[in-house]
Amino acid sequence: MSKPLLGLIVGAVLGILDGLTALFYPNTAPLIMGILIGSSLKGLLAGVIIGFFARKIRSVPWGIVFGFGVGLLLAYLVAMRGDPTGHHYYLEIMVPGSIVGMILGFATQRYGKGPKGIGAN
Amino acid sequence: MNWLNDEMVDHLREVSTFPDLSRTPYRILRVLGSGGMATVYLAEDTKLSRPVALKVMDSAVSSEDSVSRMQAEAQIIARLEHPGIVPIHDVGTLPDGRVFYAMKFVQGNSLTHYSQKAAAISERLRVFLKICEAVAFAHAHGIIHRDLKPENIMVGAFGEVMVMDWGVAKILPGAEEDVTTLADFDSTGQGASTADDTRLDPSMRPPLKPLVETMSGTVLGTPSYMAPEQALGQTAGHSRLTDVYSLGALLYFLLTHRHPYEGASVQQIRENFREKQLLRPRKSDPTIPKSLEAVCMKAMAFEPPLRYSKVEELATDVELFLSDLPVSAYEENIIEKAGRWLNRYRFIIFLMFAYMLVRFVLYFLGRL
């Protein structure tokens, strides 16, 4: 499996799991479907970007740093929207989002096939 | 009687000591070492302006058997073209009748010195894997080394590994080819150019001369790293598994910085074998992982059938260990499996734990 594809799958899964944690907050329950879709897409997109990075740059530390950055940025873009009441959940979205990005960064560096069938690190 | 002054005595000593290389392209720089039946010199190849190691038979001990053995050694090494096996550049006979061969001068440290400096176990295991690679290559060509020991392994400054000293190597049955005679080496050292020609055109190489048969009961090798069948002089029982044992002993040395058996003589080693005196690696260093100890002990099994059947299998187990995967030599219990799994995925587990912790903290902060 290629690194971008691995990133896509893992990102989508982590995105769904991350989205499900919104259920801990009762006031977000009506919005849960939107949250889940958005979170999955965010995770998927982050995974693909981070996966492509891993194809180009073979460095676990840099992969983690890049993943952190991408996760943080995408989480910020989501958090910017806010809920219908205008409340923004920057902390609740960006901090976990950046950790998910780090997980994706590490996973795509360690696993998945690089270009021309080169094995994982 | 002529009186010989000091200068004459020194000169006579030198011309009698250092081989006469007058009809070869080599110039001796210094002695590198000696042992057994030959001395190795650092020399300069004046044609190519490069240093070489020149192994020259000592005439004080030469016999027909030892000449044949040295010639066969040179042929064996010349056939094994591998980055981990020191390449032979030249072979011939000196004007004084002594056989010599010139090989690449390897700059570096023996495994003994390397082991004292190398810190991480992973680094030492990677060196070990390179040794296995070279030995496996030789085995694939029907040749066993029979004298693998730290002093015969050189580790270069850039991590390159060379297996040296194939003086007691054996060609396994089936790997020999029909032989008539070796190319003649005349007393002018012109065998040197013959060796050059044959290197350029491998199809023209003379077939391997059979090694002088080692008499049963003869002990070849170095005591601490000898397989039991070697220590007991059972030359007919020497096989690839003999080298597997020695590789296991090298692994033991790399793990513990100690020789497997401390007895210096063959007799003492035999006693140790009889009394099963091998100290398990973890007894001298409890931090050595159990799986790695198991790999080492399997390679050093007393009975050859109980060892790894091939060098490749031993190397595979070491690679699996380095990848945090289970090795064939060790049966993990459920706790050890879980521990290894956790160790292998420790970073991801850490991140997931960090994620859950953050979620947990945020949840409670929100509740406040």
Add this chain to the structure above:
Amino acid sequence: MMKDSKIGGGLFPTTQVSVIVRLSSDDLALRFQATESMAAVYWKPIYKYIRLKWNKSSEDAKDLTQGFFARAIEKDSFKSYDPSRARFRTFVRTCVDGYVSNEEKAAHRIKRGGDCPVESVDFNSAEMELKLSELPAENTMEDYFYKEWVRSLFSMAVEVLRHEFTAAGKTTQFEVFERYDLNEDRATGEGSYESLARAMEIPVSQITNYLAFARREFRRIVLEKLREITANDDEFRSEARWLLGANLK
């Protein structure tokens, strides 16, 4: 192959049996012969050693050298030699020290008669050599004895080589060896081969061939003699390596 035994300027027996072994023989005649062979190599180093270390006059050193060998035969002094404890030359040097010390204490010396194996050697040549060479420091007498032992061994080997080459009609080969390897003014490098080739009117390639051959024979003779004056194989190999092997300098 046996050759005549003659001390000082001649040959030495080239049997394969170690002289050291025969030194301990119960047969007095055999012991005398063996001592004669051994003395051929040792008399000069012993004489010079006694002269310098014990500060004896040439006459006293001569008497002591002769006395040492005569006493050795009479008292079977070399029987106590143990190869596992020291090299034979070290043992001899120690025996010489012991002998000279005892003689000094006894404060008399007995003139040795015709049964001494070094009765007829040319002590004057040894005395001349002493005058020509640099005197060693006091604390290096052990090294000095070893150096003189090597010199004596090599000198004998040169004489045997001369005799063999002459007998085989290879006088040119020996002359090349003598004029190059035994030449005080030998120049280094190819230039000296060429000048020798010109002087002898033979090709340079012939010079190198003859030299290689003569040196090979010289080495063989040295090793043969060394085998005779060492007690066993281990000592021989050790001495051979020390003298002509890896332990040099």
